[in-house]
Amino acid sequence: MTIRKKYLAAGGVIIWLCIITFFMILSYNLDLEIFFVLWLIGILIAVELIDPAFARPSYLRYLRYAIATGVILFGAIVANKVLEILNS
Amino acid sequence: MKKRAAWILLAIPALIFLIFIAQYAASPVLYTVKDDSVTSSHQNPEALKQISREQSETVLPLMSEILGSTGTLVLNIKLKDFDSAERDLKEYMERSRQLDRMVINLDMSETELAEFRRNNQKNVQSLEELLNDTRRFDELQSLEIRYRDENRPELLYSVMYEGETLRSRVAENFKGYQSRSDAMVNTSTKFELDTAAYEESVEDFEEIVAAIDAEQETRSTTTHAPATPYRLSIAVTPDHGVYRDRLLIAGNLTGRTIAGQNITLFIDSKTWTTTTTDDGGGYKAAFAIDRIRAGKHLVYAVYGSTYSDVVTFSVLPLDTALTLAVTEGTASGNRTFSGNLTAAGMPVAGAPVAITADGKAFLSATTNSAGSYALEGHLEAGTYRVRAVFDAVAFPLNASESETVLIEIAPSLLESPLLISAGILLLTALGAVWYVRRRRQPAPAPEEVSVAETEDEEAPAPVVVERPPVEEEENILATFARLAGEGSISDAVHALYLRLAGSIAVRHRIDGHAAMTPREFLAACRSISCIETLTRFIRRYEAVRYGGAVPDDSERQELVAWFEDLMKEEAGSD
Amino acid sequence: MHLASTTEEYSRYNIQWNGTSIFSDLAEERGAVEVRSPDDLAGYTGACLLLIAPDTDFDDAAAGAYRSFLERGNTIVLADDFGTGNQILGALGSEIRILPGNLSSMDMEYSDPHTVIAYRTANATLVDGVETLMLNRPAALEGGEILVQTSILSWIDADGNRHIDAAETLGKYGVVARESVGAGEIYVISDPSLFINTMVGLDSVRDNHRLIGNILEGGRPLLLDAVASQTRADDGIAGILHTVKSTTLIKTTLICTVLLLGAYAFRRKIF
Numbered sequence: 013m014t015i016r017k018k019y020l021a022a023g024g025v026i027i028w029l030c031i032i033t034f035f036m037i038l039s040y041n042l043d044l045e046i047f048f049v050l051w052l053i054g055i056l057i058a059v060e061l062i063d064p065a066f067a068r069p070s071y072l073r074y075l076r077y078a079i080a081t082g083v084i085l086f087g088a089i090v091a092n093k094v095l096e097i098l099n100s
Numbered sequence: 101m102k103k104r105a106a107w108i109l110l111a112i113p114a115l116i117f118l119i120f121i122a123q124y125a126a127s128p129v130l131y132t133v134k135d136d137s138v139t140s141s142h143q144n145p146e147a148l149k150q151i152s153r154e155q156s157e158t159v160l161p162l163m164s165e166i167l168g169s170t171g172t173l174v175l176n177i178k179l180k181d182f183d184s185a186e187r188d189l190k191e192y193m194e195r196s197r198q199l200d201r202m203v204i205n206l207d208m209s210e211t212e213l214a215e216f217r218r219n220n221q222k223n224v225q226s227l228e229e230l231l232n233d234t235r236r237f238d239e240l241q242s243l244e245i246r247y248r249d250e251n252r253p254e255l256l257y258s259v260m261y262e263g264e265t266l267r268s269r270v271a272e273n274f275k276g277y278q279s280r281s282d283a284m285v286n287t288s289t290k291f292e293l294d295t296a297a298y299e300e301s302v303e304d305f306e307e308i309v310a311a312i313d314a315e316q317e318t319r320s321t322t323t324h325a326p327a328t329p330y331r332l333s334i335a336v337t338p339d340h341g342v343y344r345d346r347l348l349i350a351g352n353l354t355g356r357t358i359a360g361q362n363i364t365l366f367i368d369s370k371t372w373t374t375t376t377t378d379d380g381g382g383y384k385a386a387f388a389i390d391r392i393r394a395g396k397h398l399v400y401a402v403y404g405s406t407y408s409d410v411v412t413f414s415v416l417p418l419d420t421a422l423t424l425a426v427t428e429g430t431a432s433g434n435r436t437f438s439g440n441l442t443a444a445g446m447p448v449a450g451a452p453v454a455i456t457a458d459g460k461a462f463l464s465a466t467t468n469s470a471g472s473y474a475l476e477g478h479l480e481a482g483t484y485r486v487r488a489v490f491d492a493v494a495f496p497l498n499a500s501e502s503e504t505v506l507i508e509i510a511p512s513l514l515e516s517p518l519l520i521s522a523g524i525l526l527l528t529a530l531g532a533v534w535y536v537r538r539r540r541q542p543a544p545a546p547e548e549v550s551v552a553e554t555e556d557e558e559a560p561a562p563v564v565v566e567r568p569p570v571e572e573e574e575n576i577l578a579t580f581a582r583l584a585g586e587g588s589i590s591d592a593v594h595a596l597y598l599r600l601a602g603s604i605a606v607r608h609r610i611d612g613h614a615a616m617t618p619r620e621f622l623a624a625c626r627s628i629s630c631i632e633t634l635t636r637f638i639r640r641y642e643a644v645r646y647g648g649a650v651p652d653d654s655e656r657q658e659l660v661a662w663f664e665d666l667m668k669e670e671a672g673s674d
Numbered sequence: 675m676h677l678a679s680t681t682e683e684y685s686r687y688n689i690q691w692n693g694t695s696i697f698s699d700l701a702e703e704r705g706a707v708e709v710r711s712p713d714d715l716a717g718y719t720g721a722c723l724l725l726i727a728p729d730t731d732f733d734d735a736a737a738g739a740y741r742s743f744l745e746r747g748n749t750i751v752l753a754d755d756f757g758t759g760n761q762i763l764g765a766l767g768s769e770i771r772i773l774p775g776n777l778s779s780m781d782m783e784y785s786d787p788h789t790v791i792a793y794r795t796a797n798a799t800l801v802d803g804v805e806t807l808m809l810n811r812p813a814a815l816e817g818g819e820i821l822v823q824t825s826i827l828s829w830i831d832a833d834g835n836r837h838i839d840a841a842e843t844l845g846k847y848g849v850v851a852r853e854s855v856g857a858g859e860i861y862v863i864s865d866p867s868l869f870i871n872t873m874v875g876l877d878s879v880r881d882n883h884r885l886i887g888n889i890l891e892g893g894r895p896l897l898l899d900a901v902a903s904q905t906r907a908d909d910g911i912a913g914i915l916h917t918v919k920s921t922t923l924i925k926t927t928l929i930c931t932v933l934l935l936g937a938y939a940f941r942r943k944i945f
Contacts (some may be wrong), residue, residue, distance in 0.1 A: 040146075044121070044128035070611055080532035087528025091521030098481075098520070137691075139683060141727070141755055142810040142867035144691045145876060148784035154791060155780035156825035206780060210840040213827075290844075291826050 018071065021058040028054040045089050052082045159202055159213070164293045166195050166220060167284075171297025173227055174304040178311075182235050189231055196224050216287045219280045225493065226277045230270065230305065237266045237312055244319065253326035254405030260316075260323040264410050265369040265398045267316045272395050274309045278302060326405045330355035332363070334401045334408040341389050343418045343496050344446050350384035353377050353403055364402045367392075372399075389415055391450070394496040415496040418443040422453065424488040424502035429476045433509055437463065438474035439488055443497050447471025452492055457484040483508045577660065584656065593644045596663050600637070604628065607670055618642055630669040637662040682907035684727045684866060686898075691872035694726060694905050697886070698898065700874075706896040710906075712739035714897075721895040722749040727866035728758050728902035736901060737765035745856025751800070751889060753866035755813035762902065763862065770818035770851045770862045776811060776834055777847055777864070780827035783808040783879060787836050791880065792822045792849045800861050800888050801850060804881040810873060812849050812865035820848035821861075866904075 032050045036042050059075060124130060137144035169192035176185035196217075203209060203217045240259050247256040281302045288295045334351040341347050353361055358381030365372045365385055377383045383401070394417040401408040423439040430436075437455050441448040448471050455463040457479065465473040484507050491499035576599045583592035601621055605613035610624045618638045625634060640659055643649040651659065680687050686698035698706075701724075709715060709723065712735060723743065732740065744750055744766055752759050757774035778787035788811045794801050801821045814830060829842040838844065849864045867873055868882060876882070890896065900906035 040131070040133040042130035042132070044124050044130060048128075076536050080536045083528050083532040083535065084525070087525045087531075088521075090528070091524040094520050094524065139692060141683065142692065142865075142870060142873075143786065143788065144872050145784050145789065145810070145879075146691065146872055148786050148789065150783060150879075151785050152791075153780075153782055154825070156827045157781075159780075159827060160825075207837055208780075211838050211844055213844065 017062050021062045025051075025054050025058050048082075049086060049089065052079070052086055055079060055082070155202075155206060159199075159206075160291060160293065162195060162199055162202070163216065163288070163291060166192065166199060167288060167293055167295060167298040169195060170223060170227065170301040171304075174230070174301035174308070177227075177231055177234050178304045178308050180234070180238055182231070182238070185231050189228060192227070193224055196220055212287045212290060215283065216291075219284050219287075222280060223277065223284075226273055229273055230277075230308070233266050233270050233273070234308060234312070237263065237270075237315075240266070241315070244323075253324070256323055257326055257405070257407050258402075260319050261366070261400055261407060261410065262369040263316045263319055267312050268396060268398055268412070269368070270309055270312055274305050277305055325407060328355075328404065328406045330358075330403060330406040332401050332403050332406050332408040334399065334411050336387075336399055336411050336413045339412065340414040340416060342416050343389055343443050343448070345389050347387045347389065347413055348384060349387055349399055349401075350382065351401055351408060353381040353383065353406075355381075355406075361403060366398075366400050366402065368397050389496060391494050392496060393493055417496050417498050420448065420490055420497045420500040422488050422490050422500045422502045424455075424486065424505055426486060426505050426507050429478075431478070433481065434476050434478050435507060435509070436474060436476045437465070437486070437488065438472065439502060440470075440472045441467050441490055441500075442471055448490075448495070448497065451490060451495060451497075454489045454491075456487050456489055461489070479507075479509045481509045577664075580660065589650060589656075590645050590648075593641050593659065596659070597638075597641045597645070600663060600666055603667060603670055604634075618645075630666055633662050633665055633669070637666060680908060682904070684870065684904035685907035686905045687908050689871065692870050694869050694871065696871045696874045697869045698905065700886075700890060701896060701898055704890050704896060706890075706898050708900045709897050710900045712736040712901060715739050715743040718743065718895060718897070719747050721897055722751060722889070722892050723897040723899055724889065725750065725752045725754075725759070725762070725899040725903050726869050727754055727756070727904040728752070728762055728899075729756075729904050730902050731758070731761040732765045732902065737762075741766050741855075744858040744860060747857035749859050749861070749892075749894070751861045751863065753863040753868065755811065755865050755867070757813065759862070763860075766860060767855050768818070768853050768860050768862075770853050770860070771816050772862065772864055773814040773816060773830070775813060776831040777809075777814050777824065777849070778829055778831040778836065778838075779824050781825045787831070790824055790828065790849070792824045794822050796821045796852075798852050798861075799892070800852070801885065802888055804884045804888070806880045807849070807868075807885060808873075808876075808880040808882055809849055809865040810867035810870075812867075814847035815849060815851045815862055815864045818848075818851035818853035818860075818862065820851050822850035823848045869905075 029047075029051060032047055036047065055075075056079065059072065059079065063072060132147075133144060134147040137147035169188060173185055173188040173192055176182075176188055199217055199220065203214050206213075208214055240263050244256060244259050247253075247259060281299070284298060285295045288298065331354045332351060333354075334349065337348050337350070339347075349365060351363075353363065358377055359379045361377045361381075362374050363377060363383045364374050367387070372387070373385055375383045375385045387399075392415055394415050396412050396414045398410050398412055400410045420441060420443045422441050425438050427436045427438070428434075439453070441451050441453060447467070447469070449467055449469045451467045451471075453465045453467060453473050454461040455465065455475075455477065462479075463475060463477045465475045467473045486505045486507055488502040489499070490497075490501075576595060579595050580592045583589070583595065597618065601613050601618075604610070604625060605621075608625065608628055610621070613621050613624070616624065618641060622635060622638050625631065628634070637659065640651070640655070640662075644651055680693075681690055682688055683692050684694050686694050689695045707714075715723070716739070723740075740750070740762075750766065752762065754772055755774065757772050759772050763770055763772070776788055777790055779790040779792075780787065781791040783789045783791050790809045790812055792807045792809055792812075794804055794806070796819060798819075798821050804822070807822055823846045826844055826846050828847055829838045829844050830847070831838075832842060833839065851862045853860050853862075868885065873879075873882065874886060898905065
């Protein structure tokens with residue numbers, strides 16, 4: 013059960029990334045920023061779905077740090093975009 | 101061992117991946133249609149915005165309308181239908197303004213189109229003047245009839261003089277209009293426009309000039325100077341000048357009482373000044389060329405009903421030089437624009453100067469007596485190409501533009517990009533910290549292990565609040581004794597095992613021990629020091645828990661002894 | 675067919691935006707024949723030969739073959755904006771010349787003055803029903819009978835800055851011209867980009883489709899030049915695939931090899 017949930021989540025995220033890549037290629041628009049943001053959204057959803065109510069599996073703990081880093085990077089991207097808009 | 105290898109296997113590609121992807125951090129757009137949308141022979145329309153703009157369909161008809169406007173306008177003036185002419189002029193001016201805007205918007209300022217526009221601008225001015233002058237000339241005719249009826253020769257004479265001025269002005273005006281016609285026709289022909297109406301306007305203009313000429317000629321021959329005992333002479337020296345030159349207008353009054361008389365001087369039929377004759381009847385006045393258009397001007401003097409002859413002088417245009425300097429203003433976002441306007445080295449006073457940003461005028465200043473101007477203006481954040489422009493027909497000076505100054509207005513501190521980005525980063529960092537710390541408070545249930553086991557088969561985090569070991573042992577031994585006394589020896593042994601496994605797992609960082617079978621747990625513990633005792637304990641535990649064996653007293657004591665040994669060993673292994 | 679591709683400009687094997695694969699497919703559906711050697715031109719009368727973006731000059735033999743083809747009463751449509759076509763035009767005895775340069779116009783279909791809108795000024799079978807054309811960085815033409823030209827607000831953007839400068843003059847420039855040589859006629863289109871995939875694929879942009887329709891549906895044999903035209907460019911895998919596909923011996927060998935391998939695998943019970 014445990015193992016399956018973990019791998020289901022990972023598989024889900026990978027499929028999500030494949031979908032993103034597919035549509036990016038389809039629209040002739042490969043943008044790492046958008047890719048990153050969509051990855052972050054995907055992983056946030058996956059984590060919310062597999063997060064058990066009362067316990068804290070260790071792999072989720074490490075994932076949390078990864079997500080936190082991602083959120084900060086996301087902030088950097090947003091700040092960057094705001095700068096672009098201001099400068100234009 | 102296997103686990104570590106797996107970790108390393110994962111970490112290495114992850115690291116390589118991160119290193120590779122970091123190169124694109126600065127420009128994260130890997131590919132868009134725009135990236136390879138241009139080759140030397142074509143470009144990909146998919147990457148462009150479709151606008152379907154057919155400028156020639158608006159510009160050419162507009163130019164054609166402008167040319168047509170001049171025809172009807174001048175014709176109406178010729179027919180003295182001044183109301184229609186007024187309407188035509190308004191329409192013509194509006195169309196010309198449209199063309200101005202278009203040429204600026206299309207950035208065609210270096211083409212024949214711009215030349216057409218420049219000439220047309222002058223034509224607008226010219227025709228506006230023509231309308232005013234002919235209308236005034238027409239009024240003079242009715243005035244003439246009235247004064248003749250009323251028999252007021254001195255007023256009649258003033259009418260004649262004003263008519264003279266108008267004649268000279270219209271003739272001057274026509275010279276300008278005609279001089280532009282070749283250029284206008286050439287450009288128009290190039291744009292395949294019908295110039296018939298425009299050429300007709302030139303001819304009509306000429307006819308107007310001829311008609312005015314003829315009428316004024318008869319007027320001057322039929323109008324006789326009122327009989328006065330005085331004679332007034334006039335002369336201008338020199339008869340031409342440029343901006344800031346002084347012309348001497350002087351003459352003599354001859355007659356009975358000539359000293360201390362007031363002589364009124366007229367320039368272009370408008371009262372300019374009054375001067376007084378000296379004892380010998382001489383008068384003089386210095387005319388400083390300042391705000392007067394370039395070209396020919398008429399002067400005459402009047403004393404009572406005595407008129408002098410009409411003399412002329414010409415004002416020649418001078419080239420001007422305009423400078424612009426931009427400095428920081430007093431408030432943020434403000435800039436001070438200052439500079440100098442000079443004509444042949446002389447300062448130009450009281451002249452209007454427009455400051456343009458990216459071609460659009462947004463400020464206007466007036467030069468002071470030293471020819472300099474300074475004013476402060478506010479601009480939104482951004483980059484601008486600023487220029488000062490002087491173009492005033494009222495001065496006998498040619499238009500000039502300053503050098504272009506590039507200015508950059510930084511956004512104010514509150515909207516400073518640095519502050520905003522720092523703020524966003526701080527917010528997200530706070531969010532990240534909150535996310536990591538969320539639900540980190542210790543769970544309230546004391547029996548965390550069993551909760552984890554029943555509610556969720558996930559391995560609980562090894563971070564469990566540690567209780568003092570001695571106390572614990574007493575408690576667990578008491579529980580063991582109680583459960584054993586109640587006859588559920590299986591549960592009693594299980595409680596012992598759980599406590600022991602939990603303790604060892606914490607000490608040796610064994611993940612997910614609760615999910616392991618005792619055998620698996622044993623395998624995970626094979627590196628600890630008291631493995632033999634643990635093996636014996638687990639064998640016995642399995643026998644009781646799974647094998648259904650019921651241990652006798654000595655075996656129970658042995659089990660408890662192994663447990664205590666192990667716990668002690670564990671406590672001492674730090 | 676298009677599994678593997680090349681990125682060569684104008685190549686008929688290039689399925690990217692700058693290839694001519696769509697046009698080639700359309701032409702082949704209508705029975706167009708590829709001319710791989712000047713000798714292939716012999717025997718045609720009343721046919722239409724299409725030369726798109728030639729990148730090589732004609733040698734004497736080729737020039738003779740093409741000229742006699744033309745003079746026999748055939749039609750040649752030459753599309754070029756680089757000026758390479760001038761040597762060919764000279765060899766064919768035509769007076770039309772291509773003036774290479776970025777023809778730009780204020781009348782633009784897209785937000786770029788190089789996407790010039792041109793207007794028909796004279797009638798001819800090729801431009802029948804074509805009122806306006808959208809061109810993609812065309813050149814200007816001189817000589818011959820101008821059939822389609824730009825509006826007066828056009829100029830040759832010598833410095834490529836997309837703005838008209840003092841040194842550049844406004845004027846009408848021809849983009850499609852016609853000329854009779856012998857019994858045949860020659861059409862010059864100053865923009866081969868009309869045939870690239872992205873331009874052919876654009877829906878209802880001006881009357882470009884009509885022009886291509888006129889070329890394809892002329893009711894006469896259509897020949898696609900592969901001697902000088904860049905459409906023949908088949909570098910990369912596409913070239914290998916094409917050679918393999920067009921060579922019967924290699925094809926047969928390949929099929930046999932695959933069959934043999936299959937039989938071997940079957941016998942050894944690998945599957």
